[in-house]
Amino acid sequence: MILEAKELRKTYKSSKNVETIALDGITFDVKKGEMVAIMGSSGSGKTTLINSIAGLLKFDSGRVDIDGNNILEMSKDQFATFRRKNVGIVFQNYNLLDCLTVAENIKVPLILEKEAEDEMDMKVKNIAQIMGLESVMDKYPYEISGGQQQRVGICRAIINNAKLIFADEPTGNLDSKSTKNVMEYFSKVNNEFGTSLLMVTHDPVTASYCHRVIYLQDGKIVAEVKRDGDRTAFYESIIETQKEYIK
Ligand SMILES: Nc1ncnc2c1ncn2[C@@H]1O[C@H](COP(=O)(O)OP(=O)(O)O)[C@@H](O)[C@H]1O
Ligand SMILES: [Mg+2]
Numbered sequence: 001m002i003l004e005a006k007e008l009r010k011t012y013k014s015s016k017n018v019e020t021i022a023l024d025g026i027t028f029d030v031k032k033g034e035m036v037a038i039m040g041s042s043g044s045g046k047t048t049l050i051n052s053i054a055g056l057l058k059f060d061s062g063r064v065d066i067d068g069n070n071i072l073e074m075s076k077d078q079f080a081t082f083r084r085k086n087v088g089i090v091f092q093n094y095n096l097l098d099c100l101t102v103a104e105n106i107k108v109p110l111i112l113e114k115e116a117e118d119e120m121d122m123k124v125k126n127i128a129q130i131m132g133l134e135s136v137m138d139k140y141p142y143e144i145s146g147g148q149q150q151r152v153g154i155c156r157a158i159i160n161n162a163k164l165i166f167a168d169e170p171t172g173n174l175d176s177k178s179t180k181n182v183m184e185y186f187s188k189v190n191n192e193f194g195t196s197l198l199m200v201t202h203d204p205v206t207a208s209y210c211h212r213v214i215y216l217q218d219g220k221i222v223a224e225v226k227r228d229g230d231r232t233a234f235y236e237s238i239i240e241t242q243k244e245y246i247k
Contacts (some may be wrong), residue, residue, distance in 0.1 A: 001065070001162050002196045003030040003053065008062035010219075012050055012095055017215075020047040023059060024219035033194040039238075040216035041246050046200040047168055048227070049216065053198065054089060055167040067163055084112065088157025088195075090167035092097035094149040096141040096156075102148075103128070103137040106155040113160065127155045130192065131185050147178030149187055158195055165201040182208035188205045204242060208235035215245040 010023040030036050032118055035225050038046050051057035053064050064071045067086060071079060078146045096105045105126055110120040129133055130153045136144050141152070150170060157165050171179040187209055189195050197210065208231050215223040225241050227234040 001029045002032045002034070002067055002091070003198065004063075004065040005029070005053055006050065006063040008052060008059050008064070010045075010052060010059040010085040011056075015091060021080055021182075021219050023052065023062075026062070026216075026219070027028060028214060028221060030154050030196055031199055033190065033196055034212065035197040036189055036199070037210040037213045038198070038200045038209060039202070039204075039218060039242065039246060044216040045219040046216055048219075050168050050198065050200050051164055054087065088154075088158075088160070088162035088165045090150070090153050090157050090165060090170045092169040092172040094141070094153045096149055096152055098141050101138050101140055102133060102144065102152050105141065105152055106159055109156060109160045123159060124155075127159055130188060131155050141162060145178065146174050147181050150174065150178070150182050154182070154186060154189070156190060158193070161193070162195065164196045164198065167197065169200055169202065171201065171203055176205065179203065179206055204235055204238045207238050208232075211231075211239070213238055214239060217245055 004151060006027050008023045008026040012020045012022055014020070026049060037050060040046050048057065052059040052139060069082065073084070079169055097108070104129060106124050107120055110123060131154060133148065133151055133155065136148055141149055146201070153170075154165075171182055172181060186197065190197065199206075199210070201207050211227050213225045215222050223241055223245050225234070225237050
């Protein structure tokens with residue numbers, strides 16, 4: 001397993017001492033090479049779940065293992081290093097640096113690892129080719145489309161050979177054509193490198209590129225759909241399940 005989450009619980013307390021149970025005992029796994037989508041109504045706990053697992057938010061109790069490593073047993077520094085080497089994060093709004101070119105944006109994580117210059121350039125070129133970005137390498141983020149920007153975001157997330165990518169609504173700002181394009185490129189990366197994905201999405205088309213969808217309701221997993229056959233059939237069963245669990 002690339003990810004094991006056990007009995008995750010998280011309650012938010014507001015200033016008026018109102019408690020909201022955001023995660024109510026969540027247990028699930030992601031297999032190596034698996035792409036999993038989390039769906040659910042607004043407020044069902046999706047962001048809390050993915051942020052807790054990615055180490056961006058402190059949960060109250062439970063356990064998270066990433067590639068067999070219990071993240072709660074690591075010190076802050078150990079976890080930061082571990083995350084840099086093993087995990088990538090893709091943001092809804094891309095989070096690219098506007099003052100850097102596409103090639104430079106992709107290179108940022110390698111610079112942090114202090115790799116040799118020619119090694120870095122080779123890796124950047126290789127990943128850009130896989131993601132279909134060769135023609136825009138010298139452009140700035142504001143000179144390329146949203147879909148291309150998100151593909152740059154994915155390159156940056158996987159350039160350090162991340163085994164697991166976390167993404168909260170990665171196609172949330174994209175039109176349907178760019179959405180399909182981004183997910184097709186991610187599937188290619190998944191095929192080529194076996195990179196796993198845990199992603200929150202509202203969009204059944206985006207989810208249909210995954211191997212499995214889990215549905216959250218009030219901080220609990222209430223349903224799961226597995227892909228078994230072609231993407232169109234999976235899309236149909238996602239829509240069907242959605243009718244019941246997403247109101
Ligand atoms: N910082 C916070 N303080 C208080 N309540 C919060 C906070 N963040 C989220 N919540 C509440 O926790 C629940 C789950 O939120 P969230 O994880 O953002 O859901 P989703 O991403 O599915 O929309 C909601 O009821 C939300 O209002
Ligand atoms: Mg959310």
